[in-house]
Amino acid sequence: METSDRQLRQFLHIAALKSVSRAADVLGLSQSALSRQLAALEACVGKALFMRTGRGVELTDAGETLHHAIRPAYQAIDRALDTLRSQHGVTQGTITLATVHTLNYYFTAEVVAAFVGAHPEANLSLMGRSSSDVVALVERGKADLGFVYDAAMDSDTLVSRPLFDDTMCLITRDAVSTDGGDLTGTALRLVGFPAHYALRRMIHSSGLQPEFVAEAETVDAMLRLVSSGVGACILPARIPDALLANYALHKTLIERPLMRRRVVAVIRADRPASPLVDGLLRCAEDIARRLSGPPAE
Numbered sequence: 001m002e003t004s005d006r007q008l009r010q011f012l013h014i015a016a017l018k019s020v021s022r023a024a025d026v027l028g029l030s031q032s033a034l035s036r037q038l039a040a041l042e043a044c045v046g047k048a049l050f051m052r053t054g055r056g057v058e059l060t061d062a063g064e065t066l067h068h069a070i071r072p073a074y075q076a077i078d079r080a081l082d083t084l085r086s087q088h089g090v091t092q093g094t095i096t097l098a099t100v101h102t103l104n105y106y107f108t109a110e111v112v113a114a115f116v117g118a119h120p121e122a123n124l125s126l127m128g129r130s131s132s133d134v135v136a137l138v139e140r141g142k143a144d145l146g147f148v149y150d151a152a153m154d155s156d157t158l159v160s161r162p163l164f165d166d167t168m169c170l171i172t173r174d175a176v177s178t179d180g181g182d183l184t185g186t187a188l189r190l191v192g193f194p195a196h197y198a199l200r201r202m203i204h205s206s207g208l209q210p211e212f213v214a215e216a217e218t219v220d221a222m223l224r225l226v227s228s229g230v231g232a233c234i235l236p237a238r239i240p241d242a243l244l245a246n247y248a249l250h251k252t253l254i255e256r257p258l259m260r261r262r263v264v265a266v267i268r269a270d271r272p273a274s275p276l277v278d279g280l281l282r283c284a285e286d287i288a289r290r291l292s293g294p295p296a297e
């Protein structure tokens with residue numbers, strides 16, 4: 001019997017994701033191409049390896065036998081390769097980071113600078129997205145690492161590492177006086193992210209009932225709208241004061257209702273992280289520790 005390493009690797013991906021279509025997306029193949037490879041492997045084995053279910057595929061008895069036999073071997077191979085790359089100081093390669101937009105102003109840029117300084121020959125690609133989009137990019141293998149808010153982390157194929165907690169502030173054109181940062185019962189006219197963004201959902205779930213008068217997909221666009229008098233906005237309190245000063249804006253920490261969210265790093269659970277991904281994650285964790293104190297008002 002002749003089987004290829006590629007077919008066996010593809011079999012393991014399908015087994016891990018329990019879906020031919022999702023495995024094809026991760027592997028960068030068409031579903032039909034992956035199905036042909038699976039059919040060739042099943043013809044070689046002489047048994048069906050998967051059975052279809054309402055939600056995808058499950059291993060047959062023959063598939064379980066093959067999976068049990070080869071998965072430890074491939075895990076050992078991957079560990080050996082990672083060890084060799086780590087020992088020889090891998091500094092070259094391409095890595096893709098996906099992050100929510102707001103973090104670019106007070107976290108991601110510092111992480112990227114630290115990583116590039118430590119790995120000058122690495123090529124880092126940065127994508128700014130909503131939390132749900134970041135999760136999807138990492139799930140599909142389009143990004144190696146993602147920074148998101150934990151409320152968006154609902155995935156069986158990813159694992160998360162906590163970084164730091166964010167609290168929110170109210171940003172206005174004119175200085176406002178609140179009762180100890182209490183917005184409960186306050187009539188708010190807000191500029192907000194679109195409805196599917198994690199921050200917009202958090203505002204709705206906090207108990208506030210603002211009127212959203214405009215939407216924007218970037219922080220800069222949001223601040224321009226607030227500066228023009230359209231309304232206020234709610235953003236993380238770590239948004240730099242210097243950035244707000246450019247728009248002549250003021251911020252007030254929100255004490256009530258409590259609006260806090262945790263920033264996490266997400267990676268794939270079904271594959272070992274490369275040395276470059278590990279290096280980027282270490283940079284993120286180092287800088288997150290510096291942010292662990294409360295933000296300045």
